[in-house]
Amino acid sequence: MNILIAMDSLKGSLSSIEANKAIEKGLLQANPNFMIETVPVADGGEGTVEALVQATHGQFVEAVVTGPLGKPVTAKYGILGGLETAVIEVAEACGLPILSREELNPKLTTTYGVGELILDALQKGCRDFIIGLGGSATNDAGVGMLQALGYQFFDQEGESIGFGGGELKRITRMDSSKIPDQVKEVTFRVACDVNNPLYGTNGAAYIYGPQKGATPEMVDELDEGLRHFANVIIEQTGIDLQSITGAGAAGGLGATFAGLLKGQLQSGVQLILDVTKLEERLSAVDLVITGEGKLDGQTSMGKAPAGIAQLAQKGNIPVIALAGDVTDGNPSLYDSGITAYFTIVSGPVSLDVAMAPDVTRENLRRTAEQIGRVWGVASK
Template identity: 60%
Template sequence: MKVLIAIDSFKGSISSLEGSKAIALGIKEVYPAAEIVTLPLADGGEGTVEALVRATGGRLVKKEVTGPLQEKIQAAYGILGDQKTAVIEVAEACGLPLVPLEKRNPFYTTTYGVGELILDAMDHGCREFVIGLGGSATNDAGVGMLQALGYRFLDNMQETVGLGAKELSRIVTIDVSQVTPLLKQCYFRVACDVNNPLYGPDGASHIFGPQKGATPEMVEELDLWVKQLAEITLKELNVDIQSIAGAGAAGGLGAAFSGFLGAHLESGINLILDMVQMEKHLEGADFVITGEGKIDGQTSRGKAPLGAAKLAQNHQIPVIALAGSVTDETNALHSLGMTSIFSIISSPLSLEKAMDPKVTFNQLQMTVNQIFRLIQVLKG
């Protein structure tokens, strides 16, 4: 028997790698000789670096960069097994968890550290990049990142503007003469699962600004500033960053990557499934096990377990989905590739207890053990 384990992390509880170990133990207790293949998954957000580094035999690199509050922090990114591809989660350098609640103000937070991670990866010989957007504390349209890469955004005195979204209001021209030359050799694939434009009612500021600390009044100012940037970019560089689907992702980083760096914005889970070569690993599989912390209506909107299930369905392989919480909305997922869906919670537990990593590990192992005991009987 061959089983492919392809789960996302149970966020706040257990990593995809640890969860996969628990599932493998549950299977081996019933089928000691089973061939088990583990592919930790992510959807382009948290866990993307871990999933791709693990799948390709790569390594982690740590680097001191400028954090969202313009202070020095330690951030990590991955270099994949081919030694030429870097994978970066922007939240490592400008993520919301890096900013205490009382300091959240997107007027001042910056993406500069993201650019520093790209530069460091280039110094390590990387020319191909996989970027996970999401979870940023910023609304600077990626200007901070671009500044780190050598782009100069100048005011009416031809002075370089500072860091943070508030500085966008001072930009009148863009100087590309000092952009890092090696960027021309680089190719960026960006995991982006939203199609918001840069500005407007559905843009970066209005949709994502409030969760980053913006008041309604601040949202209006932020929206005006990124609009001004888009107009200057169109005039100076003949690049329309407003019309890019996904330009508003991560406070406008989608616009910076696509419009300035020529990145291809694509579905996060499809990108990850391609990078880990899941289709190749499906060959000869009898079952696929997928899952995440909660399987609900959101799962049908591009989450990792659904991507894995759809691919398995194409090969007519049964899919067992596991989660801590399973809602009534999951019925629609059966037709999308999830053969059966199970909650791993076997008795009443407080949320705190249920999310304890040891409890999650044990519950995963026990649930899978019971499922495969049934499979063993049915298979005779």
């Protein structure tokens, strides 16, 4: 009996790898003869580096880079098993968790450190990059990242602009003549699961600015800056950043990666499943176990368990999904290819208790053991 375990992280509780291990332990307690393979997965956000490094037997790298407010921060990224592909979560260099609530200010925060991570990986021989967007504290349209990569931005007086979303409205000219040749050779695959435009009422500033510390007045100013930046770019290069689906992701990083760095914006889940070669791994599998912290009607809309279930469905492989909380909705969880789903919480407890790592680990182990016992009987 071959079982593949591919859990997404249970955010705030266990990583994908930890969840997989707990389930594997429970299954083997039910039947030590089960043949089990575990594959860490993510959706392009938090946990993407860890999942892909582990899945490809790669390595972690640490680098000191410029943080969102200009202070040095230590950021971690991964180099995958082939030693040619780097995977970077932008939040490592410019993420919300780096700053206190009082420090949040998207007029000042910069993506410069993301560019420095790219340069560090370039120096180590990487030419292919997987970028996880999400969790950024910035709204600078990726201009800070571009500055680190060698792009220059000037105001009306010919002076270089500073850092942050508040500087975008000063830009009158971009100079890309000093970009290193190595940067021009790079390919980017970008995990992006939002479709927001760069500016406007559904753009980066209005939708995501407030959670990054922007006041209503600041949101208006940031949006004007994004609009101004897009106008400069289309006048100078002919590239229409506003027309790019997902341009508003991560404070406009989506626009810069897709428009100026020629990156490919992809579904985060699909990108991770492609890199981990999950479909190939399913060829000899009898059962798949997947899941995440919460399963609901939104699971079918680009979440990891749904992506895994859809691949398994091609081979008529049953899929069991586990979660701390389950609410079937519209569309139904069954529509995504999930055969059956279970909540791992055994009784009434507070959310804090339910999400405690040791409690979650034991709940996953116990539930997996029961699934293994039933599966063992049913498959005889």
